[in-house]
Amino acid sequence: MNTINKNLYLFWQGTMLSYRALFAWLRPVTYMASKILMPLAQMFFFVFLGSYASNGKNVDFYVIGNAIQITSVSGIFGVTMSVGGDRDAGTLPYLFGTPSNRFIIFFGRAFMHIIDGAIGVVIALTWGVLLMGLDLSHTNLSALGLTILVTTFSTCGLGLLMGCLSLLTANVMFVNNFVYFSLLIFSGANVEVTALPAWMQFVSNILPLTRGIAASRALAAGASFSDISPLLVSEMGIGLIYGLLGYFLFSWFETQAKQKGTLETV
Amino acid sequence: MNAIEISNLNRVYRAQIGVFNRSIKEVVAVDDISFDVQAGELFGLLGPNGAGKTTTVKMLTTLLIPSQGSARVAGFDVVKQANEVRRRIGFIFGGERGLYWRLSGDDNLRYFASLYGVDPAVSKKRIPYLMELVGLQGRGNERVGGYSRGMKQRLHVARTLLHDPDILFLDEPTIGLDPVGAREFRNVILNLQSQKKTILLTTHYMFEADALSDRIAIINKGRVIALDTPSGLKGHVSDLSVVELETFGTPESVLEKLRSLPFVDALSVEDREQKQMLLVQTKRGAEAVPDVMAALDGQRIGRVIVREPTLEDAYVRLVGGQA
Amino acid sequence: MNYGNIFKYWRTVLVVAEMSIRTQFSDGFVLFAIVFQPMIIAILALFMLREKGSDYAVFVVVGSGLTGLWSSLLFVSGNSINVERWTGTLESLVGMPTPFDVIVFGKNLANVFQSLLSMIVSYALAAYLFGYPLSLTQPILFFLTLLLSMFAFICFGLTIAPLFVMYRSVQQWQNAMEFPVYIMCGFLFPIALLPNWTTPLSYLLPPYWAALALHGTSTAMMPFDQLLFSWSMMILFSIVDLIIASQLFKIMLYKARVDATLDVD
Numbered sequence: 121m122n123t124i125n126k127n128l129y130l131f132w133q134g135t136m137l138s139y140r141a142l143f144a145w146l147r148p149v150t151y152m153a154s155k156i157l158m159p160l161a162q163m164f165f166f167v168f169l170g171s172y173a174s175n176g177k178n179v180d181f182y183v184i185g186n187a188i189q190i191t192s193v194s195g196i197f198g199v200t201m202s203v204g205g206d207r208d209a210g211t212l213p214y215l216f217g218t219p220s221n222r223f224i225i226f227f228g229r230a231f232m233h234i235i236d237g238a239i240g241v242v243i244a245l246t247w248g249v250l251l252m253g254l255d256l257s258h259t260n261l262s263a264l265g266l267t268i269l270v271t272t273f274s275t276c277g278l279g280l281l282m283g284c285l286s287l288l289t290a291n292v293m294f295v296n297n298f299v300y301f302s303l304l305i306f307s308g309a310n311v312e313v314t315a316l317p318a319w320m321q322f323v324s325n326i327l328p329l330t331r332g333i334a335a336s337r338a339l340a341a342g343a344s345f346s347d348i349s350p351l352l353v354s355e356m357g358i359g360l361i362y363g364l365l366g367y368f369l370f371s372w373f374e375t376q377a378k379q380k381g382t383l384e385t386v
Numbered sequence: 387m388n389a390i391e392i393s394n395l396n397r398v399y400r401a402q403i404g405v406f407n408r409s410i411k412e413v414v415a416v417d418d419i420s421f422d423v424q425a426g427e428l429f430g431l432l433g434p435n436g437a438g439k440t441t442t443v444k445m446l447t448t449l450l451i452p453s454q455g456s457a458r459v460a461g462f463d464v465v466k467q468a469n470e471v472r473r474r475i476g477f478i479f480g481g482e483r484g485l486y487w488r489l490s491g492d493d494n495l496r497y498f499a500s501l502y503g504v505d506p507a508v509s510k511k512r513i514p515y516l517m518e519l520v521g522l523q524g525r526g527n528e529r530v531g532g533y534s535r536g537m538k539q540r541l542h543v544a545r546t547l548l549h550d551p552d553i554l555f556l557d558e559p560t561i562g563l564d565p566v567g568a569r570e571f572r573n574v575i576l577n578l579q580s581q582k583k584t585i586l587l588t589t590h591y592m593f594e595a596d597a598l599s600d601r602i603a604i605i606n607k608g609r610v611i612a613l614d615t616p617s618g619l620k621g622h623v624s625d626l627s628v629v630e631l632e633t634f635g636t637p638e639s640v641l642e643k644l645r646s647l648p649f650v651d652a653l654s655v656e657d658r659e660q661k662q663m664l665l666v667q668t669k670r671g672a673e674a675v676p677d678v679m680a681a682l683d684g685q686r687i688g689r690v691i692v693r694e695p696t697l698e699d700a701y702v703r704l705v706g707g708q709a
Numbered sequence: 710m711n712y713g714n715i716f717k718y719w720r721t722v723l724v725v726a727e728m729s730i731r732t733q734f735s736d737g738f739v740l741f742a743i744v745f746q747p748m749i750i751a752i753l754a755l756f757m758l759r760e761k762g763s764d765y766a767v768f769v770v771v772g773s774g775l776t777g778l779w780s781s782l783l784f785v786s787g788n789s790i791n792v793e794r795w796t797g798t799l800e801s802l803v804g805m806p807t808p809f810d811v812i813v814f815g816k817n818l819a820n821v822f823q824s825l826l827s828m829i830v831s832y833a834l835a836a837y838l839f840g841y842p843l844s845l846t847q848p849i850l851f852f853l854t855l856l857l858s859m860f861a862f863i864c865f866g867l868t869i870a871p872l873f874v875m876y877r878s879v880q881q882w883q884n885a886m887e888f889p890v891y892i893m894c895g896f897l898f899p900i901a902l903l904p905n906w907t908t909p910l911s912y913l914l915p916p917y918w919a920a921l922a923l924h925g926t927s928t929a930m931m932p933f934d935q936l937l938f939s940w941s942m943m944i945l946f947s948i949v950d951l952i953i954a955s956q957l958f959k960i961m962l963y964k965a966r967v968d969a970t971l972d973v974d
Binding site: 161165171293297 | 745897
């Protein structure tokens, strides 16, 4: 019991500290601008573009797709910065010098971003209802809420992997931006996955977000929870796989760094 | 005509303290400074960190507006005729920043030359000449990011000579250089001196100021506390001798006791790895040694030397007397 | 700025532009803004607008090229003065006889010039990957418009950079300023889709007039009087921007020399 408590404490500490460290320098205005306004503006852009493309027929398709895609702002950028932040701050050697549970530390980095990302999606959907005529009257809202959480979770899994990769490469923001924008194509947020060439469909299917967006669209169209639960299970599984890959990479990185004595230079 | 004329120059910084209760604190960095530098002179500005040296140089190089008072460089007012001043001066702020690390050394110079309005035909000849002057011949094609610190600092010298300015401001140019790099750098400065450039050099390395300067102003807490030739400054302490003692971990209380002895004019302590060097300034010369030893009773004492004062001792006395 | 300056210092402007391009072509951030992001937007738009037919391919090429131009203007030109401060070169640049706005003009010229890569990449993508036949309806007028647009973008950039330096609170909105301009300037869809109240805002943005004229001369046969009007608007805004910029630079430099903010420490 004591161990569990200790680990819970460690988890919470790591979570709060990394999240606060990330946003402490920001004023509320900046937080608003980069976490709320930027994603919304991006959503509006693609919704208008989609509405132009479909002559105004398919607006809900784009609103939902782009609203859910907003999870990747927290999932990719937020999580990567939390993981990579240790390197930039030079605290990595100290972290690796502690006996604390690596697994807990690692996943603690993502936790707040799941909440943060989910809130972002809810705000985006709300704007969709208020401004873009999104109709959620036939939607099982609790199932939608769960879908949002699961999707955010899986995106954060990818973020954890990206964060570990960021410990290896110098050009973190470049890779992050690239993945973030690529998700706009591959996740089906703006183009039906079935309309993509076969190799792109393959990529879509092994990425997070794709099933979450599909499930959300189905729910908006009136599907029941049991209709979409297989999608959620796979989405969850994909997120876990990415998260674990990230964790193994993180552990490998620690061993390598200790063996080769590159801890100071990382 | 004087190259630099400073009258009653004053500079106040306003710093915001605290994140929540934003109170404003005023710090007087330069407090009513006046002095002149003659054309062709190498003028040293000495002082501890935070004394106001850099602030003074930044006002003279038109990068800061004085709070009060005025200064003229090459006969032009540094605020009202800033552009005339800029045409005639070059400046270096110590350290390796301030260059484009992704560009080669030659490209950096070509860039700055064009900003100084140097005719391309002229800079084509001048860049290799300057690279040789600062000992970077053959390295012009390499990216500056790959240069050593010393090379970067020497490239700064070449940068500042592109437009052949009459007046140079060198603010701690040798900071962070290893002894060999610093010596090479001083040779470059001596070379400039022989070309009759007016140079204002700030440093906190005493021997550097002693070896290079025609005149030195010692500045502390924003004020000029002495201005003389190096030998003139040493004259301030000519009546003194310095007793140097090697000790090991002398506690502060014992140092205080030593400092309070009537025949001790000043005491400074330098840490050298495990050892400490106590520098006792006294008018009594060698006679003071037994009394100093008595005050240090119970401490481990190594070598003891009695010597003539240096510029550093003059500096310690002047600055220490203010503290 | 004293407008004669651009002509008097043309050689300096070119050297600054050259060095600026040399320092930036290996910069991942710049590369992303001018190549990869517009490329991804172009891929998306080509997929999305596929049902509108091959006529829209040129529209997408021009539109996504414009997104690259704006993003790099916002982030690269917008930060052009701050970047010098971070590298520690700002003091050297200010303490020089060349007017500082001439230097920033050169940097923006480089920036806008290299942003044309966005359009080239989108073109290659549409032509070779998607196999669309691409042709411009009014090629000569299009290229004249492009030159004028570049100038308008440079001038617009000159007003943004000092604002970002002087008001950190404005710079905090930088991230949030990228997509709204894509939307309001009609880069990839007509502004007729937007609510009416946004129209006057679009008219106030020089990129709107650039997009209007570039689309008009590439996908349609824009009547010459309308084209002329767009050109006039770009010239008008450029002049206004230059006047505003010259004041902003004066205020910014004086303020920086009073507040001691030319260097970061």
